[in-house]
Amino acid sequence: xxxxxxxxxxFNVPEGATVAFNCTYSNSASQSFFWYRQDCRKEPKLLMxxxxxxxxxxxxxxxxxxxxxxxxxxxxxxxxxxxxxYLCVRRDNYGQNFVFGPGTRLSVLP
Amino acid sequence: xxxxxxHPSWVICKxxxxxxxxxxxxxxxxxxxxxxxxxxxxxxxxxxxxxxGSKATYEQGVEKDKFLINHASLTLSTLTVTSAHxxxxxxxxxxxxxxxxxxxxxxxxxxxx
Numbered sequence: 001x002x003x004x005x006x007x008x009x010x011f012n013v014p015e016g017a018t019v020a021f022n023c024t025y026s027n028s029a030s031q032s033f034f035w036y037r038q039d040c041r042k043e044p045k046l047l048m049x050x051x052x053x054x055x056x057x058x059x060x061x062x063x064x065x066x067x068x069x070x071x072x073x074x075x076x077x078x079x080x081x082x083x084x085x086y087l088c089v090r091r092d093n094y095g096q097n098f099v100f101g102p103g104t105r106l107s108v109l110p
Numbered sequence: 111x112x113x114x115x116x117h118p119s120w121v122i123c124k125x126x127x128x129x130x131x132x133x134x135x136x137x138x139x140x141x142x143x144x145x146x147x148x149x150x151x152x153x154x155x156x157x158x159x160x161x162x163g164s165k166a167t168y169e170q171g172v173e174k175d176k177f178l179i180n181h182a183s184l185t186l187s188t189l190t191v192t193s194a195h196x197x198x199x200x201x202x203x204x205x206x207x208x209x210x211x212x213x214x215x216x217x218x219x220x221x222x223x
Contacts, residue, residue: 008151041219042217043215043217044154044214045214046212097156098156099156101153102152
């Protein structure tokens with residue numbers, strides 16, 4: 001089983017829709033999680049960190065469920081500019097390396 | 111803000127030639143640099159970790175004699191793809207730890223013909 005798994009999509013949603021992605025992980029060691037956004041042929045950019053208590057940044061809400069070993073990202077009121085690939089990323093707290101999920105592709109349609 | 115400058119952004123080369131990719135840390139010292147590769151529609155995969163002044167650590171399945179990494183200074187890490195083949199065509203990207211996060215280079219798209 002891969003360390004970090006995501007549904008590759010694509011998720012095609014209309015503008016204004018709410019869309020949610022899940023990501024599951026297999027390593028139960030102490031670690032941190034992040035959501036990154038990657039546009040086509042560009043470097044990944046940090047969208048937000050993920051905390052067990054849940055955190056919100058504008059239209060984006062991230063949640064971590066350690067018991068079930070999954071992370072979620074909720075996007076409300078989708079914009080055309082939200083179209084991208086969303087990467088679930090895990091970092092071992094004892095190291096520095098990231099493990100990237102395969103990404104979920106989102107297309108927001110007019 | 112702190113940036114990793116990666117060059118070239120794209121390169122086309124002939125089979126059998128070597129290509130060098132540079133990542134420079136601007137306004138900070140990068141003692142560690144991660145090198146990733148991403149094939150189309152796939153995830154970023156760690157190739158190797160370079161540490162200033164010591165040998166790079168390669169991930170399983172990555173040929174160290176083919177992908178030469180040099181991290182001779184605190185601001186420069188290079189990846190050289192030697193004797194490139196079409197299957198080496200990919201998106202190569204570097205990343206350096208910075209404070210509590212990471213900063214990525216802008217990536218290099220390599221096409222070997």
